[in-house]
Amino acid sequence: xxxxxxxxxxxxxxxxxxxxxxxxxxxxxxxxxxxxxxxxxxxxxxxxxxxxxxxxxxxxxxxxxxxxxxxxxxxxxxxxxxxxxxxxxxxxxxxxxxxxxxxxxxxxxxxxxxxxxxxxxxxxxxxxxxxxxxxxxxxxxxxxxxxxxxxxxxxxxxxxxxxxxxxxxxxxxxxxxxxxxxxxxxxxxxxxxxxxxxxxxxxxxxxxxxxxxxxxxxxxxxxxxxxxxxxxxxxxxxxxxxxxxxxxxxxxxxxxxxxxxxxxxxxxxxxxxxxxxxxxxxxxxxxxxxxxxxxxxxxxxxxxxxxxxxxxxxxxxxxxxxxxxxxxxxxxxxxxxxxxxxxxxxxxxxxxxxxxxxxxxxxxxxxxxxxxxxxxxxxxxxxxxxxxxxxxxxxxxxxxxxxxxxxxxxxxxxxxxxxxxxxxxxxxxxxxxxxxxxxxxxxxxxxxxxxxxxxxxxxxxxxxxxxxxxxxxxxxxxxxxxxxxxxxxxxxxxxxxxxxxxxxxxxxxxxxxxxxxxxxxxxxxxxxxxxxxxxxxxxxxxxxxxxxxxxxxxxxxxxxxxxxxxxxxxxxxxxxxxxxxxxxxxxxxxxxxxxxxxxxxxxxxxxxxxxxxxxxxxxxxxxxxxxxxxxxxxxx
RNA sequence: GCCUGGGUAGCUCAGUGGUAGAGCAGCGCACUCGUAAUGCGCAGGCCGUGGGUUCAAUCCCCACCCCAGGCUCCA
Numbered sequence: 001x002x003x004x005x006x007x008x009x010x011x012x013x014x015x016x017x018x019x020x021x022x023x024x025x026x027x028x029x030x031x032x033x034x035x036x037x038x039x040x041x042x043x044x045x046x047x048x049x050x051x052x053x054x055x056x057x058x059x060x061x062x063x064x065x066x067x068x069x070x071x072x073x074x075x076x077x078x079x080x081x082x083x084x085x086x087x088x089x090x091x092x093x094x095x096x097x098x099x100x101x102x103x104x105x106x107x108x109x110x111x112x113x114x115x116x117x118x119x120x121x122x123x124x125x126x127x128x129x130x131x132x133x134x135x136x137x138x139x140x141x142x143x144x145x146x147x148x149x150x151x152x153x154x155x156x157x158x159x160x161x162x163x164x165x166x167x168x169x170x171x172x173x174x175x176x177x178x179x180x181x182x183x184x185x186x187x188x189x190x191x192x193x194x195x196x197x198x199x200x201x202x203x204x205x206x207x208x209x210x211x212x213x214x215x216x217x218x219x220x221x222x223x224x225x226x227x228x229x230x231x232x233x234x235x236x237x238x239x240x241x242x243x244x245x246x247x248x249x250x251x252x253x254x255x256x257x258x259x260x261x262x263x264x265x266x267x268x269x270x271x272x273x274x275x276x277x278x279x280x281x282x283x284x285x286x287x288x289x290x291x292x293x294x295x296x297x298x299x300x301x302x303x304x305x306x307x308x309x310x311x312x313x314x315x316x317x318x319x320x321x322x323x324x325x326x327x328x329x330x331x332x333x334x335x336x337x338x339x340x341x342x343x344x345x346x347x348x349x350x351x352x353x354x355x356x357x358x359x360x361x362x363x364x365x366x367x368x369x370x371x372x373x374x375x376x377x378x379x380x381x382x383x384x385x386x387x388x389x390x391x392x393x394x395x396x397x398x399x400x401x402x403x404x405x406x407x408x409x410x411x412x413x414x415x416x417x418x419x420x421x422x423x424x425x426x427x428x429x430x431x432x433x434x435x436x437x438x439x440x441x442x443x444x445x446x447x448x449x450x451x452x453x454x455x456x457x458x459x460x461x462x463x464x465x466x467x468x469x470x471x472x473x474x475x476x477x478x479x480x481x482x483x484x485x486x487x488x489x490x491x492x493x494x495x496x497x498x499x500x501x502x503x504x505x506x507x508x509x510x511x512x513x514x515x516x517x518x519x520x521x522x523x524x525x526x527x528x529x530x531x532x533x534x535x536x537x538x539x540x541x542x543x544x545x546x547x548x549x550x551x552x553x554x555x556x557x558x559x560x561x562x563x564x565x566x567x568x569x570x571x572x573x574x575x576x577x578x579x580x581x582x583x584x585x586x587x588x589x590x591x592x593x594x595x596x597x598x599x600x601x602x603x604x605x606x607x608x609x610x611x612x613x614x615x616x617x618x619x620x621x622x623x624x625x626x627x628x629x630x631x632x633x634x635x636x
Numbered sequence: 637g638c639c640u641g642g643g644u645a646g647c648u649c650a651g652u653g654g655u656a657g658a659g660c661a662g663c664g665c666a667c668u669c670g671u672a673a674u675g676c677g678c679a680g681g682c683c684g685u686g687g688g689u690u691c692a693a694u695c696c697c698c699a700c701c702c703c704a705g706g707c708u709c710c711a
């Protein structure tokens with residue numbers, strides 16, 4: 001808050017921004033916690049705080065106003081266009097349209113719309129707010145069916161507000177809560193980005209609309225920075241890097257969402273999986289192994305066929321029985337638990353599997369390795385007594401963070417989803433589990449928010465999100481308490497009291513899926529993975545043929561301690577060979593020439609460093625590489 | 637599934653109603669070099685699939701397949 005601006009008072013007209021120079025350039029005001037137009041007079045006794053365009057709230061207003069201008073431009077260019085909604089988003093804005101007579105936007109239309117928007121902006125059209133009665137609203141929007149629907153849903157007696165923009169040869173009015181900038185002249189640092197499809201109210205059974213995405217900022221520089229960030233994100237795209245680095249691809253012969261891993265990609269995933277196995281075995285988990293197909297009855301009993309069947313592959317008929325591909329590991333782990341009677345002395349029982357599951361995701365949502373139809377979860381199910389639950393949850397959250405931090409990921413946020421309106425089980429169990437989850441989060445020390453009522457009907461849960469190197473959020477780990485499956489499968493253990501009890505059950509995955517986690521790592525590191533994960537760790541380049549056998553000795557020394565190497569003989573210029581290594585994002589590129597032969601040294605070019613280092617002794621280099629591998633870091 | 641864009645050489649892409657081009661990668665020859673592209677040459681394509689229009693289709697039309705972006709962060 002930047003201090004009072006009571007001076008913004010002054011009737012319903014726009015208050016002149018004079019006097020205090022700090023306050024020039026405000027585009028809206030905050031009164032009593034709500035954002036209002038500069039033109040809105042505060043009531044007596046209210047304090048107004050200015051909102052500047054370079055704040056989150058300010059940008060959101062700029063974007064919302066720009067969305068209005070875009071809608072105005074579209075209405076000018078396509079008379080009869082029907083408007084749906086046009087909000088600001090975290091990164092920009094969009095507006096959904098229903099064009100008349102089957103007209104459609106194409107990418108080429110964006111330039112036309114932008115041009116018209118710039119005309120509107122240069123006309124300095126004021127955004128004029130009007131309060132409209134509930135009765136006269138429908139008249140005003142008689143040819144805007146979506147606006148009418150919105151009006152109808154408003155509570156009786158609630159007043160409507162509209163914003164008008166009048167300019168040369170066109171005028172525009174939109175149902176809108178506001179606030180807006182005072183005039184279109186306050187806008188201009190925007191760009192329309194893409195045309196997309198959408199549905200009215202996001203419901204695929206309702207009218208298909210067309211959405212135009214754009215973004216707007218407070219300055220051309222800020223806009224340029226954002227566009228640069230988008231370019232960065234594109235350069236890091238794991239699908240692109242997957243091809244460039246020869247890691248994996250999606251053969252259409254196999255089908256959408258089903259990757260094949262090439263040798264280098266498979267090596268990365270093998271390292272991830274070996275690491276995962278090893279930390280789980282060291283962390284009190286027991287490995288299990290379960291098949292990829294099962295009789296459908298198993299998923300009848302688990303309930304998955306009831307609420308999850310739309311993402312399950314259709315049945316396979318075998319010898320008169322119906323089989324299904326496994327979409328989740330939990331029922332199988334339950335069968336392991338239930339294979340014999342259990343005592344409280346067996347608990348907690350933590351069953352771990354790198355379990356491959358198949359989910360029939362809709363074609364439109366597939367996205368490289370991040371969203372596939374066949375994936376391997378680092379999945380575990382913990383069966384424990386109610387008393388053990390808090391300790392188990394705290395340990396799981398700590399374990400998850402420890403594992404994620406091993407990969408150089410440091411920025412986490414969690415979400416605790418609590419009991420929804422429709423739920424099964426006892427309120428007391430929910431409260432117990434939710435409190436235990438929250439205690440685990442507090443103990444972990446990471447920031448979290450509570451998503452009230454967003455838990456699944458059978459369980460509260462924690463989702464852990466991480467922020468990658470360019471600030472994007474990815475959901476990875478999930479920890480879920482389950483009140484349903486132990487009951488459905490009638491799981492039990494005999495307590496110290498010699499009575500039967502249902503165990504508590506916790507589902508948890510740390511990477512989420514190996515495939516998706518690999519995608520996240522590739523994007524986070526822009527392909528330049530830490531040394532221990534790099535498929536090739538060291539490239540050794542002889543300066544000329546005469547240095548070849550010395551290079552061979554260097555390679556042998558590295559391979560002897562388990563370092564993965566490659567080389568290119570001196571058939572092409574050194575610079576070209578170095579470039580190839582750099583493009584492959586190899587952490588260490590060694591150059592060995594006559595000087596090195598005589599002194600037992602190597603020249604070291606480390607990824608992430610500008611200048612190569614000459615004359616490093618071979619033993620020091622071997623030590624450096626093995627240390628980097630052991631510390632699971634990048635070249636130092 | 638639906639809307640938009642796209643499918644041309646291994647990769648990135650250009651192109652035209654008269655059966656196709658570049659750069660990189662590959663292969664060959666020469667160059668033997670100290671930290672991000674040596675030169676020359678060769679080879680490489682059912683222009684996504686099927687149908688239609690046409691004397692003639694990679695190009696125009698229809699259908700299908702595949703890929704990408706998006707599909708309520710509320711008026």
